[in-house]
Amino acid sequence: xxxxxxxxxxxxxxxxxxxxxxxxxxxxxxxxxxxxxxxxxxxxxxxxxxxxxxxxxxxxxxxxxxxxxxxxxxxxxxxxxxxxxxxxxxxxxxxxxxxxxxxxxxxxxxxxxxxxxxxxxxxxxxxxxxxxxxxxxxxxxxxxxxxxxxxxxxxxxxxxxxxxxxxxxxxxxxxxxxxxxxxxxxxxxxxxxxxxxxxxxxxxxxxxxxxxxxxxxxxxxxxxxxxxxxxxxxxxxxxxxxxxxxxxxxxxxxxxxxxxxxxxxxxxxxxxxxxxxxxxxxxxxxxxxxxxxxxxxxxxxxxxxxxxxxxxxxxxxxxxxxxxxxxxxxxxxxxxxxxxxxxxxxxxxxxxxxxxxxxxxxxxxxxxxxxxxxxxxxxxxxxxxxxxxxxxxxxxxxxxxxxxxxxxxxxxxxxxxxxxxxxxxxxxxxxxxxxxxxxxxxxxxxxxxxxxxxxxxxxxxxxxxxxxx
Numbered sequence: 001x002x003x004x005x006x007x008x009x010x011x012x013x014x015x016x017x018x019x020x021x022x023x024x025x026x027x028x029x030x031x032x033x034x035x036x037x038x039x040x041x042x043x044x045x046x047x048x049x050x051x052x053x054x055x056x057x058x059x060x061x062x063x064x065x066x067x068x069x070x071x072x073x074x075x076x077x078x079x080x081x082x083x084x085x086x087x088x089x090x091x092x093x094x095x096x097x098x099x100x101x102x103x104x105x106x107x108x109x110x111x112x113x114x115x116x117x118x119x120x121x122x123x124x125x126x127x128x129x130x131x132x133x134x135x136x137x138x139x140x141x142x143x144x145x146x147x148x149x150x151x152x153x154x155x156x157x158x159x160x161x162x163x164x165x166x167x168x169x170x171x172x173x174x175x176x177x178x179x180x181x182x183x184x185x186x187x188x189x190x191x192x193x194x195x196x197x198x199x200x201x202x203x204x205x206x207x208x209x210x211x212x213x214x215x216x217x218x219x220x221x222x223x224x225x226x227x228x229x230x231x232x233x234x235x236x237x238x239x240x241x242x243x244x245x246x247x248x249x250x251x252x253x254x255x256x257x258x259x260x261x262x263x264x265x266x267x268x269x270x271x272x273x274x275x276x277x278x279x280x281x282x283x284x285x286x287x288x289x290x291x292x293x294x295x296x297x298x299x300x301x302x303x304x305x306x307x308x309x310x311x312x313x314x315x316x317x318x319x320x321x322x323x324x325x326x327x328x329x330x331x332x333x334x335x336x337x338x339x340x341x342x343x344x345x346x347x348x349x350x351x352x353x354x355x356x357x358x359x360x361x362x363x364x365x366x367x368x369x370x371x372x373x374x375x376x377x378x379x380x381x382x383x384x385x386x387x388x389x390x391x392x393x394x395x396x397x398x399x400x401x402x403x404x405x406x407x408x409x410x411x412x413x414x415x416x417x418x419x420x421x422x423x424x425x426x427x428x429x430x431x432x433x434x435x436x437x438x439x440x441x442x443x444x445x446x447x448x449x450x451x452x453x454x455x456x457x458x459x460x461x462x463x464x465x466x467x468x469x
Contacts, residue, residue, distance in 0.1 A: 006149050008080030011115040011140040019107035020077040024069060026061050026100050033155065034062050060095035066123045066132045069104035074138055078106060079117065082141030086116065090134035094125075101126045106136070115140050162287045162294035163421065163447040166325070167198075170450045173457055175202045178449075179241035179250040181263060182207040182234045186219050188256035191436060193221055195254075195449040204229060204250055207237045234258035238266035245274050245431050251456040254434040254449065264302065267429050279303070279313035280428035282435065283321055284411045285451055287443075288420040291378065296322060296330075296398040297414075300407030301435060302426060308353050311400065312363055315354060317427040318398045319366040321451070324458045333377035333396035334370025335406070339388060347371065347402035354400070367392055370400070374410070423447035425455065432456055 009018075024030075035041050040062055043050035051059045067090055074083055096102055102125050110118040117140045123131040178201040183189040189212065192203045205212055205223065209230035216223045229244070231237050238258065244250045255263050268275045282301035285294055298318045303310055315332060322330035334351035341348045351370030358368040369392035375382040380394030401407030414420040421444045426433040432452040436445055 004149055005146055006076055006081055007146040008082050008141050008144065009078055010142055010144055011079070011111070011117065012142070014079060014108060014111065014117055014140060016108050016111065018078065019105060020073050021103055021105040022069060022073055022077075023101060023103045026065070026096050026098055026102065028059075028098055029155075030065065031059060031061055031098070034065050034068075038062065038064070056095065056097075058097055060097050063092045063095075063132070066092070066096060066102065066104070069102070069123060070106060070121045070136060073104060073106050074119070074136065078108075079138065079140040081145045081147060082143065084139040085136070086139055087137040088121075088134060089136075090121070090132055092132045093130040096125065096131055102131055109135070112137075115142060162285075163423070163443055163450075166285075166294075166447060166450050166454070170200055170453055173453065175199055176252055176453045176456045177202045177204065177250045178252045178254055178452070179204045179206050179229075179244050180254045181241045181256050182237040182258040183256035184208065184211045184215060184234075185257040186215060186221075188254075188436070189215050189221055189223070190219070191445045191449075192254060192256075193223065193226075194446065196226065198446060198449075200446070200449045200453050201252070201254075203227075203254075204244065206231060206241045206244070207234070207256065208232060234262055235266075238262050239272065242266045242269070242272065242274055246272075250431070251459070252432050252434065252452045254452070255436060260301065260435055263433065263435070264426075267426075267433065274430040276428060276430060278317065278428040279306075279310050280426055280433075281310075281314040281317045282424055282426050283318050284422045284424045285321070285325075285447065286411065286414055286420045286422050287447070288414055288418055290418065293397065294325065295378075295396070295414075297407060297411050297422075298398070298400060299404060300401060300411045301404070301424065304404045306403065308350050311350055311354055312357055313428060315358075315363050315366070315368065315398075315400055318400070319363070321425070321427060321455060322397055323365060324451075324455045327397055330366045330397040331392040331395050332366045332368045332370075332398040332400060333372045333392050334368060334400045335374060335377060335410075336371035336402060337373060339371055339373050339376050339386060341371065345371075350402070351400075366398070369393060372396075374399075421447070423451055425451045427455065431459070 031045050102123050104123045106119045106121050109120045119136045121136050122133045180192040180203050183205055195201045196203050204227045206229040209228055231240050241253050267273050281299040284297040288295055296318050299314050334354055336347040341352045348371040355368045357363050369390045376393050377396045383393035411422055415422050423444050432455040434448045434452045
């Protein structure tokens, strides 16, 4: 654990031969942060394929990353606070790869006039191979200083931006007519207008006209170009939105300022709903900064305690969405608290049943494995440590939660502890349904709309293909 204080060595007390060292293991975050700060985005440091094509085993650190370790020693340890860097002469011998543990060392070689101290510097890797060698000169402080170590903020590095890729795809598609159900607050009305202005949707505002126009006027939202279906309350808004689907006037639904239960009750109504033979389920498409691809988490919002048959539909809905996103053979991890089948733990039995259903063609289009604990599902090293041989383990595209509680907790943990963003839609009905939350940020709202638009276009293609047969 680092000391709470940093204390310098003034020029008068520095001795020839005196030294200091530090050790550091290179991570991808180190490379990403150095690239961001320096502006150096040489693909040798940022593109795995390019680095390998250039003869390296993978991406490597910027050469000056090693030098920065020397700078840290001079500024923090010897001489320490008050030091002014004056000169350096460095030779680089070999690159540093991700996972290499390097040791940076400095040693006093000479003391000169005007409080100048000359240091020999070198950095070696875990095999004691030279990374860099050279010399540095600094002006040492003359006044003793002991101050509290700076408490630096934690920094999360977003290596991937799955939502940006999704929105780029949508930009090339024509808008989809969408019913916005009861947009009677700022967040839901603004979200619909944002989606419309982005070219995602052509909105039909369904709700009490007086209230919708009041919200628009209060917040300066221009809705003059959008169709408005006047109904008296939220239940009527949900029913009318579903009716618009039956009439072929809209191809997706977006929840406004009403309860999710009201929307879903209209959707699954046996007399007037838009249900299919498939059970509906909610899917979070999560952009997790530290995960290398979009991660689908289901079900965290609709099915409270699904049985095996319901979980089969939940799996199929998620696989269908993955196909829409261009993932040809999504890897589906069936989550439990353990990775072995235990007769006393129902979720492990369900996982085994789902995998066998996939083997028999009852679930199609994906590769299923389970039960898998969370660490084994998303971390290759964890899976290998447990001896799990699987194409899914550590590489999951889809996580199937045991029940709604587990799925909801997982999604919110990723959001609030891992800085993930969660876009979500409901599938299994005749059209995709966007269930946004008041807590959703702009990116998440746009991504939710983009998911639904993309899936609506996919349903169009399937409908045309069916008619052409």
